[in-house]
Amino acid sequence: MAEKTFVNCTGGGAIRVHVEDGKITKVRPLVFDETDAPSWTIDVDGEKYTPFRKACVAPFSLVERARVYSEERILHPMKRVDFDPKGDRNPQNRGKSGYERISWDEALDLVAGEMKRIRETYGPEAIMSRGSSHHNWGNLGYRSAAWARFFNMIGFTDILDNPDSWEGWHWGATHAYGYYWRLGNPEHYDMLEDALRHTELLISWSNDPDTTHGIYGGTESAIWRLWLRDRGIKTIFIDPFHNYTAAHVGEKWIAYRPGTTSALALAIAYVWLQEGTYNKEYVANRTYGFDEFKAYVLGESDGTPKTPGWAAEVCGIESRTIVALAREWASHRTSLAGGTKGGEGGACRQAYATESARHLIFLQAMQGLGLPGISIWGTANGPPFNHTLEFPGYAQGGFNLIAEKPAVNSVKQRLYRLTVPDAILDGHVEWMGEGFCGNSIEQHFTKFSYPLPGHSEVKMFYRYGGSFLSTMTDTSKWVRMYQSPKLEFCVNQDCWWCNETRMADVILPACTNLERTDIAEWASSGGYSLHASGSANHRVIVYQQKCVDPVGESKPDYDIFVELADRLGYKDEFTEGNSWEDWIKKMYDWSDMPKYMDYEDFKKKGYYIVPQLENYKPTYALRWFAEGRPCDTPDTSNPKRGTDKAHELATDTGKIEFVSQSLMRHTPDDDERAPMPKYIPSWEGHESELFKKYPLQLISPHPRFSFHTHHDTRVPWLSEIPEHRMWIDGYNYQLCRIHPKDAEARGIKHGDVIKLFNDRATVLLAAYVTERVRPGVVHSYEGSSRYDPIEPGNSRSPDRGGCVNLLTPGRMMSKNVPGMAPNSCLVEMAKWEG
Amino acid sequence: MPRYGMVVDVTKCDGCYNCFIACKDEHCNQEKKGYAAPQPMTGQFWLKIIGKERGQYPKVKQDYIALTCMHCENPACITAGDGAVYKRDDGIVIIDPEKAKGRKDIVSKCPYRVIYWNEEEQLPQKCTFCAHLLDAGWKEPRCVEACPTGALIFGDLDDPESAVSKAMKSAQAMHPEYNLGENVKFIGLPKNFVAGSVVFADTDECAKDVTVTLAGEDDTKTVKTDGFGDFEFEDLPDNKTYKVTVSAPGYKTQECEVKTYKSLNLGDIFLEK
Secondary structure (H helix, E strand, O other): OOOOOEEEEEEEEEEEEEEEEEEEEEEOOOEEEOOOOOOOOOOEEOOOEEOOEEEEOOOOHHHHHHHHOOOOOOOOOOEOOOOOOOOOOOHOOOOOOOOEOOOOHHHHHHHHHHHHHHHHOOOHHHHEEEEEEOOOOOOOOOOOHHHHHHHHHOOOOEOOOOOOOOHHHHHHHHHHHOHHHHHOOOOOOHHHHHHHHOOOOOOOOEEEEEEEEHOOOOOOOHHHHHHHHHOOOOOEOOOOEHHHHHHHHEEEEOOOOOOOOHHHHHHHHHHHHOOOOOHHHHOOOOOOOOHHHHHHHHHOOOOOOOOHHHHHHHOOOOOHHHHHHHHHHHHEEEEOOOOOOOOOOHHHHHOOOHHHHHHHHHHHHHHHHOOOOEOOOOOOOOOOOOOOOOOOOOOHEEEEEEEOOOOOOOOOEEEEEHHHHHHHHHOOOOOOOOOOOOOOOHHHHHHEEEEOOOOOOOEEEEEEEOHHHOOOOHHHHHHHHOOOOOOOOEEEEEOOOOOOOHHHHHEEEEOOOOHHEEEEEEEOEEEOOOOOHHOOOOOOOEEOOOOOOOOOOOOHHHHHHHHHHHHHHHHHHHHOOHHHHHHHHHHHHHOOOOOOOOHHHHHOOOOOEEEOOOOOOOOOHHHHOOOOOOOOOOOOOOOOOOOOOOOOOOOOOOOOOOOOHHHHHHHHOOOOOOOOOOOOOOOOOOOHHHOOOOOOOEEEOOOOOOOOOOHHHOOOEEEEEEEOOEEEOOEEEEEEEEEEHHHHOOOOOOOEEEEEEOOOOEEEEEEEEOOOEEEEEEOOOOOOOOOOEEOOOOOOOOOOOOOHOOOOOOOOOEOEEEOOOOOOOOEEEEEEOO | OOOOOEEEEEOOOOOOOOHHHHHHHEEEOEEOOOOOOOOOOOOOOOOOOEEEEEOOEEEEEEEEEEEEEOOOOOOOOOOOOOOOEEOOOOOEEOOOOOOOOOOOHHHHHHHOOOOEOOOOOOOOOOOOOOHHHHHOOOOHHHHHHOOOOOOEEEEEEOOOOOOHHHHHOOHHHOOOOOOOOOOEEEEOOOEHHHHHHHHOOOOOOOOOOOOEEOOOOOOEEEEEOOOOEEEEEEEEEOEEEEEEEEEOOOOOOOOEEEEOOOEEEEEEEEEEO
């Protein structure tokens, strides 16, 4: 049978899939052809920089063949053997029961029957649901679309996601410089060219873009960092771990203690104040409240000058290093990366990280943020970019953009992802903050209470995907939640057996996006990350062609929801008489694409490379602000852009605020997220009482070879990567990186099975002894796809799979900030003698 | 007729493992009839990544070295007259998946250890430069296509204008002492570095612009410390003895002797008045 190829897309880039005899034989990066639009070139004094004409995808994008055919695929609908909707439900056995195969009709009838019963008995709010990020790709067939349309239509208690990757930037940075429409990350336009032309020094402070990819950009920006290195632009890495990007292009590694970012930042500011090496004009004209900050840094207000000597004690690095760092920074045109999107690095997922995120902004404010070469930039977005072709991102409304009648959730009750287990187990929870507060800073202060008066508690969890047991802090409480009789019914809909799949009563097998069609743009989320597709060198709009039939009895998510909608009496409303392909065409027609390419041609070719703009003129991020001009970047989400305040930031004063006026208005007496941020010792750090018992700091950043839990062990090839997992005595362990001193003190050798433990949990891992981690720090990625308690069903049992989030605290970042802080985690370790 | 070769530029590789995965995607559980039996799902690494960590905290470096079959001019795996392994006119060395049946002896012939034994197929197996794809018109093997940084440079060694020919000018065989005539060579193979950090003891400041000299039996190198007082000498051969001298006006000169068993972080060197 002749080979056919298909174009599709993943969370790490666009791919070409080869199929023979109905089976996938190759998954390759998409390679462009001569008819595709020419690539851009940046010419810097005769040096020409142009990207490869192919998709540079993430490593986990190339495992799709193994992932589609993984032994961990759910092939059939399943029912827990000891669950009887008419008799004993045995919720306490969730996590240890076996499953039996049932037919689709049985499964859908059971699920629909339970949904009807629960809705009639308690109300629609008695069902809660949430999707995972990101086990598939596509604008319609997947979480922000198919799932969202169904649940909004029937009404449900929506679980607000905490801004997990952005916590400190989202809840903190926004109060210093606005950008709430980007969840606290700054705009990134044309920052690559700005850096190539003007930047002399890069400071990567909690940033590993060769691993985090600007989120969905795959390995597209790896070449940029080589260009910058080869131009002689040095990168200093400030990180407890000598990360992958440091290994690639780093020239200096400053390994400081986790949780001490603010102290280091304040000491740098101290040096600049003492030596007068900061941009006084910029501070005077573009910032507000500097005098109060200056008084704090110099120790005039609290009696503690934030000297390098003071910070050295806190951060665990030499004071002379801090002085040298401050001087290098100030004496060059320096760009700062606080994470892959400018912000977002692991340091922001810690106690009081709202304060440290703001301190990083303050440092660049003191140097003239927005001036040539002086930016907050993750080095993973900001190439030449044609923004004029509008195509929605996956989070930009889904079906609501194209349906006759948008689906709007009639239920007002909400839950908050981080506290869902507490809400179910305790029956009551309160919090402040709307989760992703992308519409207004005021959303930080919305108060919520569960249950909402007049509303029922939640009785059912319809889980879409299954990553929480490895990505949410204090993970074991999710197990106890699932085992609670408060949850009468649990459904899990996913493609693979995940950590949460075995917590469900009924399992519905979904197929991957390679087994159906869809439409999307690479790396585009839209929504609160406008123009995120600039994390790839080319804008690639993809008609995701179906490569193979669904494996086993798995079905497209959309089809599953149609079946359920039918049983609940919503089918016509849900489909509006459209076929799946009708919907895809509607999304195409909503976008600007019809102006550029005939639909049938687009379907046939599978992709379109958006052409570069003629006579492209870069509009550098925040240059307009530094120069006192109206915003001229394509940042259409900026609410002041195009108004008479277009030269301002979206803060109350329009300037960078050392003393936040939005916090003054709302919570002036909050000393944990104060109007003027201070250094506050972590509530679980090296200055805590707990440190005596658990003297190691665990950091658990985003994984390199998986997107959260969605690849990992279900692909055997990843388990063979020595920097990902290790086979020991027939079991595949996640790695824990340990400094040789810490290993030796405990009799641990490279390749031993060790336990990391604290009062919350015990997790077994493989010891990876390396000089690349600070003594006193252990490093193990979040996102293990395997939760494997030695005693199934026992939430306190040691886990072998590598779910390090079992160890992390469930405590909120600070009293008014509902952010998670997994990187404020104290543990001890020992060789596992079991 | 091209003569295929490849340069691996270690200075460009960031250890993404795309090449490693692309190779597995192409060959695992998939026969390439006439070229290779299926590679087992796990256990073989026709493209292997050697991770090499050097130095001591906090002066550490990490390199990733992609190791494929070298497709040598004088392959150690070919025994004259044997026929189980043969070299094509385009230079690619192929283990014949028919004639090499049962030939476990071939596995240990390669000093680079790039040949693996497939117990189920009873065959030795290794990288084929994706010959089956090149013969079908592809320009490069799967690994090269998947690389996002241009670290793998593949092409016709007989075309002086090709990127690989140009790259070969500054490339070296991994083990020239094997005398195999490897057609896969490397740029930037890590050797040894000696690094340190100079401090003015009287002021406890990083000592910038201080002269540091590394004197060996072959030559002497001199650098100046940077803003952090850091200095580094790279690309030093193994097992050589050097004298490191640190001198600054107004301070007592410091000296020490080092031997490059491995890369060394000399730590903080304090200059006293």
